[in-house]
Amino acid sequence: xxxxxxxxxxxxxxxxxxxxxxxxxxxxxxxxxxxxxxxxxxxxxxxxxxxxxxxxxxxxxxxxxxxxxxxxxxxxxxxxxxxxxxxxxxxxxxxxxxxxxxxxxxxxxxxxxxxxxxxxxxxxxxxxxxxxxxxxxxxxxxxxxxxxxxxxxxxxxxxxxxxxxxxxxxxxxxxxxxxx
Numbered sequence: 001x002x003x004x005x006x007x008x009x010x011x012x013x014x015x016x017x018x019x020x021x022x023x024x025x026x027x028x029x030x031x032x033x034x035x036x037x038x039x040x041x042x043x044x045x046x047x048x049x050x051x052x053x054x055x056x057x058x059x060x061x062x063x064x065x066x067x068x069x070x071x072x073x074x075x076x077x078x079x080x081x082x083x084x085x086x087x088x089x090x091x092x093x094x095x096x097x098x099x100x101x102x103x104x105x106x107x108x109x110x111x112x113x114x115x116x117x118x119x120x121x122x123x124x125x126x127x128x129x130x131x132x133x134x135x136x137x138x139x140x141x142x143x144x145x146x147x148x149x150x151x152x153x154x155x156x157x158x159x160x161x162x163x164x165x166x167x168x169x170x171x172x173x174x175x176x177x178x179x180x
Contacts, residue, residue: 046106081116106151
């Protein structure tokens with residue numbers, strides 16, 4: 001092979017190598033994009049499910065109030081969410097609701113295993129649902145600590161006594177004083 005032939009052969013080989021590198025980069029880019037879209041879709045689903053859980057919890061509280069004339073006496077965060085009488089989870093099960101509503105789908109697995117991912121505002125024990133003056137009823141336990149990542153892209157949900165659900169970055173008023 002002549003030197004010119006070797007140069008052409010080497011140039012063709014380099015072009016093929018460049019094409020392969022570009023194809024590999026494109027595949028990596030598409031893979032990263034697909035992974036990002038999948039993660040975003042999973043987050044949106046978890047947010048939607050968490051809201052649905054809070055809507056169902058509110059419905060259970062409304063039914064209880066209609067029957068008893070007041071809200072139930074629940075624990076801020078019970079020691080044993082599966083068995084304590086003051087547990088939101090136990091309350092839901094006794095009212096015929098799915099007890100798994102007491103766990104946000106976006107919550108880390110370690111918290112999900114505890115069976116409860118929301119904290120209850122004990123100031124609402126025995127109170128009535130405030131139609132005009134709203135107070136927070138429930139929020140996600142991640143609101144208790146700035147060191148624990150919020151389950152919804154830096155936000156957590158708060159359920160209020162008027163049935164509204166808001167996404168927040170800060171704890172509801174008085175929450176952090178509850179733990180003593």
